[in-house]
Amino acid sequence: MKVKTLVCNCKGLDPFRFADMNTLAFEIESELDVAYAAVHPQLCEQGGNAVLEDVLRSAQDDPDTYVMVCACAEETQKKLFKKALHGSGIHEKHFVAVDARNTTNDGILERIRARLAELADPSKPRH
Numbered sequence: 785m786k787v788k789t790l791v792c793n794c795k796g797l798d799p800f801r802f803a804d805m806n807t808l809a810f811e812i813e814s815e816l817d818v819a820y821a822a823v824h825p826q827l828c829e830q831g832g833n834a835v836l837e838d839v840l841r842s843a844q845d846d847p848d849t850y851v852m853v854c855a856c857a858e859e860t861q862k863k864l865f866k867k868a869l870h871g872s873g874i875h876e877k878h879f880v881a882v883d884a885r886n887t888t889n890d891g892i893l894e895r896i897r898a899r900l901a902e903l904a905d906p907s908k909p910r911h
C-alpha cells in the first residue's frame with residue numbers, strides 16, 4: 785500500500801492554528817508509512833486543485849495507491865474536490881479525507897495513523 789499525503793493549511797485560518805505546518809510534513813514522513821507528505825496553503829483554490837488533480841491522476845491506475853488529504857471536514861472535502869475527483873478517474877475508496885482541524889501535529893499524526901490502520905485492515909470499523 786502506498787499513501788500519498790497532502791495537507792492543507794487553509795490559509796492559516798483559525799481551525800489550523802494549533803498545527804505547525806513548517807514541521808508537519810516532515811513528521812508525517814518520519815513517523816508514518818507514507819510515500820510522501822506535502823503541504824499546500826489552499827487546496828480548494830486553482831493552484832491547489834491543480835496539485836490535487838495531478839496527485840489523484842498519478843494514483844488513478846494503481847490499485848495499491850491511496851491519496852490522503854488532511855484538511856477540512858471529510859464531507860466538505862468531498863464537495864470541494866468533487867470536480868477533481870471525478871476528473872481524475874480515481875476510485876472513490878482511494879481518496880482518503882482526514883479532518884485535520886482543531887488539533888496539533890500530534891493529533892493530526894494520530895488521525896492519519898488511525899486511517900492508515902483502517903486502510904491496512906478494512907474489516908476494522910471506523911472510529
Ligand code: SF4
Nearest residue numbers: 792794826828855856
Ligand atoms: S480545502 Fe478545506 S481546509 Fe483547504 S483551504 Fe479549502 S476549505 Fe480550507
